[in-house]
Amino acid sequence: MLKKLFGRKExxxxxxxxxxxxxKLVPLEQVPDPVFSQKMMGDGIAIEPSNGEVVSPLSGEVIQVFPTKHAIGIKAPNGLEVLIHVGLETVSMNGEGFESHVQEGAKVKAGDILLTVDFDKVKEKAKSSITPIILTNSDQIDSMNVIAPETVEKGITDVVIVTVKGS
Structure with a gap:
């Protein structure tokens, strides 16, 4: 009743x-980096990319753009936090081959472009172009179901359904 009185949205x-x-979808357990494959940062999925555009997987707020532009964090209105970590060991590239299209604090919708990446350069200078998509606040997650097919299309293919606790 108080939510109705004060106009707060559910x-x-x-x-x-x-x-x-x-x-191509890659199970997180198959990512060739123990930080991701052993889910030290959280659960999720990974994608072996076939082109260089990275879009937002959900509507929310950009809460972090790493200075090296290799990773972006987004927070959904229900509190879910998602990290897109482009490639493996890409931090050492110091932003070379990455162009960010958003800043921290930006509001984004699912499908909005976040980054443009030169994956040829990533393949040349980093360990892998495999991109983990991590749910970083797993203690707040009630359930996670991977629903993606083997191949996915940016901004179109549904990949994971996540329910957070108590929102």
Whole structure:
């Protein structure tokens, strides 16, 4: 009743993430980096990209753009936090081959362009172009279901359904 009096909107605890990249789905356990494959940062999926545009997998707020532009964090209205980590060991590229199209604090919708990446340069200078998409606040997650097919299209293919606790 108080929410109605003060005009507060109910926030849906469930979010369906879209593919942030076009490419092939890779189970997180198969990512050749233990930080991701052993889910040290959280659960999620990964994509072996086939082109260089990275789009937002959900509507929310950009909460972090790494100075090296290789990773972006987004927070959904229900509190879910998603990290898109482009490639493996790409931090050492110091932003070379990455162009950011958003800044921290930006409001984004699913499908909005976040980054443009030169994946040929990533393949040349980093360990891998495989891009983990991590749910970083896993302690707040009630359930996560991967629903993606083997190949995904950025901004179109639904990949994961996540429900957060108590939102």
């Amino acid at each position: 926030v849906d605890p469930t979010v369906t993430l879209k593919a942030p990249l076009t490419g």
